[in-house]
Amino acid sequence: MNSKRSIVITGGAGFIGSHVVRLFVNKYPDYNIINLDKLTYAGNLANLKDIEDKPNYKFVKMDICDFEAFYQLMQDEKVDGIIHLAAESHVDRSIKDPFTFARTNVMGTLSLLQAAKLYWESLPEKYEGKRFYHISTDEVYGALEMNHPEGIEPPFKTVASSEGHKAYGDEFFYETTKYNPHSPYSASKASSDHFVRAYHDTYGMPTIVTNCSNNYGPYQFPEKLIPLFINNIRHGKALPVYGKGENVRDWLFVEDHARAIDVIFHQGKTAETYNIGGFNEWKNIDLIKVMIKTVDRLLGNPEGHSLKLITYVTDRLGHDARYAIDSTKLQKELGWEPSLQFEEGIEKTVRWYLDHQDWMDNITSGDYEKYYEDMYKGR
Ligand code: NAD
Numbered sequence: 001m002n003s004k005r006s007i008v009i010t011g012g013a014g015f016i017g018s019h020v021v022r023l024f025v026n027k028y029p030d031y032n033i034i035n036l037d038k039l040t041y042a043g044n045l046a047n048l049k050d051i052e053d054k055p056n057y058k059f060v061k062m063d064i065c066d067f068e069a070f071y072q073l074m075q076d077e078k079v080d081g082i083i084h085l086a087a088e089s090h091v092d093r094s095i096k097d098p099f100t101f102a103r104t105n106v107m108g109t110l111s112l113l114q115a116a117k118l119y120w121e122s123l124p125e126k127y128e129g130k131r132f133y134h135i136s137t138d139e140v141y142g143a144l145e146m147n148h149p150e151g152i153e154p155p156f157k158t159v160a161s162s163e164g165h166k167a168y169g170d171e172f173f174y175e176t177t178k179y180n181p182h183s184p185y186s187a188s189k190a191s192s193d194h195f196v197r198a199y200h201d202t203y204g205m206p207t208i209v210t211n212c213s214n215n216y217g218p219y220q221f222p223e224k225l226i227p228l229f230i231n232n233i234r235h236g237k238a239l240p241v242y243g244k245g246e247n248v249r250d251w252l253f254v255e256d257h258a259r260a261i262d263v264i265f266h267q268g269k270t271a272e273t274y275n276i277g278g279f280n281e282w283k284n285i286d287l288i289k290v291m292i293k294t295v296d297r298l299l300g301n302p303e304g305h306s307l308k309l310i311t312y313v314t315d316r317l318g319h320d321a322r323y324a325i326d327s328t329k330l331q332k333e334l335g336w337e338p339s340l341q342f343e344e345g346i347e348k349t350v351r352w353y354l355d356h357q358d359w360m361d362n363i364t365s366g367d368y369e370k371y372y373e374d375m376y377k378g379r
């Protein structure tokens, strides 16, 4: 690969994308980094204030479904790498409005693939030195059984594993696990993954797909569990726990995901799939209690003060019981593992949201308030 690379990062104004853009802009001053984002409700350029004036960074406002515009950009910028994160990403929204998910996640990805194909095939060296890296989710694998509801000793332990860390079943998601998506969101991501692999198998495009578990950390839009609950605890608002709060998710600090993306973009094998996970399963209700404890302590409230905010509400439709990733392949082949212990990560995250109330207020004013009220009406 060239040292002077020209890389498009789609969805760079979103949660994970902004961490990836920041890492690449700071780490690779010789690369030309183009952040391509439509700036939907989830895109926020305030996430990138600290790097927006760097000479190797450029923002382009564009819809990934705009084939002509993207094809032109590929030529103008001589793009040789694409890291594709732009997507509609929230499961609850996909249940209300699946069409938007099919449009962006499926048709948008196909549009990028086809434009990249036409441009790269027009070059004398064709696909040499090129890479199309698609960021996907563990949700495409469906849901795992909770056959150990009380938890067992987990088969994996890493830096991220917290004190008393447990696994809630015997099964894990492997790179070979059959796709079995349940929500319109995960169905749209699964479909986009298939298109990416098809472009490798049919046209020889050098693609890579990664499937990651739940991320947490700064700059996450407050419709997702962790930032939503931190903000609600701060304001003494109800915490809407879906169902019994027993669903399990595997949490990874977002900067660790960004580091994995860097390693895989540069060293991953073409046409491979890598699972990325935190080795860090939590029942929602246990995680919520950790957040309550941390926020109360940092705000100077007595211990247990905000437990009264826990409000059990109607479950999410088709709510997946358990996600748990086995990312041994990535550890063994490329030497990546999480860097942060979970309690440290949560403390850092809670502090960040409490210290950045202005960031939160900017997003939660106006349209968002209405969305939030509609979403929870009748629950
Ligand atoms: P996000 O919702 O915070 O950000 C998505 C970004 O994509 C926003 O900046 C938005 O403006 C942009 N975007 C949306 N539609 C677009 C379009 N049509 N054209 C151009 N830009 C558009 O999402 P996130 O949580 O940062 O997730 C990023 C990617 O990582 C997604 O592909 C998601 O499926 C995947 N992923 C997320 C998680 C997680 O826990 N958040 C875990 C695994 C994988």
Ligand code: DAU
Pocket: 089, 090, 091, 092, 136, 137, 138, 139, 212, 213, 214, 215, 223, 224, 225, 226, 228, 240, 241, 242, 243, 245, 247, 248, 249, 284, 316, 323
């Ligand atoms: O697993 C990776 C996926 O993680 C990503 O692909 C998605 O883009 C990302 O949004 C996330 O999906 P989840 O649905 O797991 O995340 P969310 O934060 O929406 O919910 C986490 C858990 O908390 C889930 O079991 C539902 C529950 N929940 C969520 C919200 C918003 C609640 O109990 N109450 C809530 O208000």
